[in-house]
Amino acid sequence: MSGSKRKEVITFSDYDSRGARRVEAIVRTFTMIVTIAMMTLVLFLLAYLFVRGVGSINWQFLSDIPRDRMTGGGIWPAIAGTLWLIALVSAFALPIGIATGIYLAEIAKPSRPVRVLRVAIANMAGVPSVVYGLFGFAAFSLALGFGKSLLAMGLTLACVTLPVVITATEEALKQIPNEQRQAAMALGCTRARTLGKVILPTALPGILTGAILGLSRAAGETAPILFTGVAFFAPVATDVMQPSMALPYHLYIMATQPTTPAPHIVWGTALVLTGMLSITNAAIATWRSAKRRKLQW
Numbered sequence: 001m002s003g004s005k006r007k008e009v010i011t012f013s014d015y016d017s018r019g020a021r022r023v024e025a026i027v028r029t030f031t032m033i034v035t036i037a038m039m040t041l042v043l044f045l046l047a048y049l050f051v052r053g054v055g056s057i058n059w060q061f062l063s064d065i066p067r068d069r070m071t072g073g074g075i076w077p078a079i080a081g082t083l084w085l086i087a088l089v090s091a092f093a094l095p096i097g098i099a100t101g102i103y104l105a106e107i108a109k110p111s112r113p114v115r116v117l118r119v120a121i122a123n124m125a126g127v128p129s130v131v132y133g134l135f136g137f138a139a140f141s142l143a144l145g146f147g148k149s150l151l152a153m154g155l156t157l158a159c160v161t162l163p164v165v166i167t168a169t170e171e172a173l174k175q176i177p178n179e180q181r182q183a184a185m186a187l188g189c190t191r192a193r194t195l196g197k198v199i200l201p202t203a204l205p206g207i208l209t210g211a212i213l214g215l216s217r218a219a220g221e222t223a224p225i226l227f228t229g230v231a232f233f234a235p236v237a238t239d240v241m242q243p244s245m246a247l248p249y250h251l252y253i254m255a256t257q258p259t260t261p262a263p264h265i266v267w268g269t270a271l272v273l274t275g276m277l278s279i280t281n282a283a284i285a286t287w288r289s290a291k292r293r294k295l296q297w
Contacts, residue, residue, distance in 0.1 A: 056264040072262070077233075080237070089157045093218075097214070101207070102200075133224040146241070149229045162214075168207060169210060172206025181199065220248050247276075
C-alpha cells in the first residue's frame with residue numbers, strides 16, 4: 001500500500017473552518033465598503049461646507065456683532081455664547097457623569113436601585129431633545145427662578161449630555177482587565193488608590209472620548225435652548241444669569257427665513273460651528289492616541 005495514494009480525509013471541522021473564513025471575508029469586505037462610503041460622504045460634506053463658507057471667514061466676521069438686521073457684521077456674540085455653554089456643560093455634566101459611571105462600574109452591587117438607575121439612564125438617552133427643553137424651562141427657568149439665562153441653558157444641556165458621559169465612562173472602566181486591579185491590590189494598594197492610580201489613568205482615553213462626544217452634541221443642539229434663554233440678538237453675556245446668542249440657534253434662524261437675506265452668513269456660521277467641533281475632536285483624538293501608545297509601552 002506504500003505506492004498507493006492516500007485518500008484525503010475531510011472532516012466536518014474542515015468544512016466549519018472554511019465556512020467561517022468565507023463569512024469573515026464577506027463581513028470584512030462589507031465593513032470596508034461601508035467605512036469607505038461613510039468617509040467619502042463625510043469628506044464630501046466637509047468639502048462642500050468649506051467651499052461655500054470659507055469666503056465669509058475673516059477677522060470682522062469672527063469678532064464683530066451682527067449688523068443691518070443680521071445681514072452684515074459678524075457672529076462674535078454667538079461664538080461667545082457657545083463657548084459659555086460648553087464651559088457650563090463641562091462644569092455640571094462631566095463631574096456628575098464621570099462619578100456616576102465610576103459608581104456603576106466599580107462600586108455598585110447588583111440590586112434593584114442600581115437596575116432602576118441603569119434603566120433611567122437608558123431612558124434619558126432616548127428622550128427627544130425638545131423634551132429636555134421643556135423640562136429645562138419648567139425646572140430651571142420657572143421652578144428654580146433662573147429665568148431666560150445662560151445658567152438655565154447650561155443645566156438643560158448638561159442633562160442632555162449626562163447619559164453619553166455616564167455610559168462612556170462605565171464602558172471604558174469595564175474594558176480594564178481585572179488582573180490590573182488584582183495586581184495593584186496584591187502589592188498593597190487600597191481599593192481607592194487602585195482606582196485613582198491604576199484604573200482611571202488607563203481608562204482616561206475612553207472617558208475623554210465620551211466627554212467630547214457629549215460636549216459636541218451639546219454645542220450643536222438647538223431645541224433644548226429654545227425655551228431656556230437663547231436670544232435672536234443679544235450682546236456678549238458677562239454673567240450666567242443673562243440670555244445669550246448661540247451658534248446653532250443663529251444658524252437655524254438665518255437658514256429658515258422665507259428668503260435668506262445673507263446666505264454668506266449662513267454658510268460662514270455653519271463652517272465656524274463645524275470647525276470648532278472638528279478642531280476640538282481632532283486635538284483630543286491626537287492626545288488620546290498618544291496616551292494609548294504610552295500606556296502600551
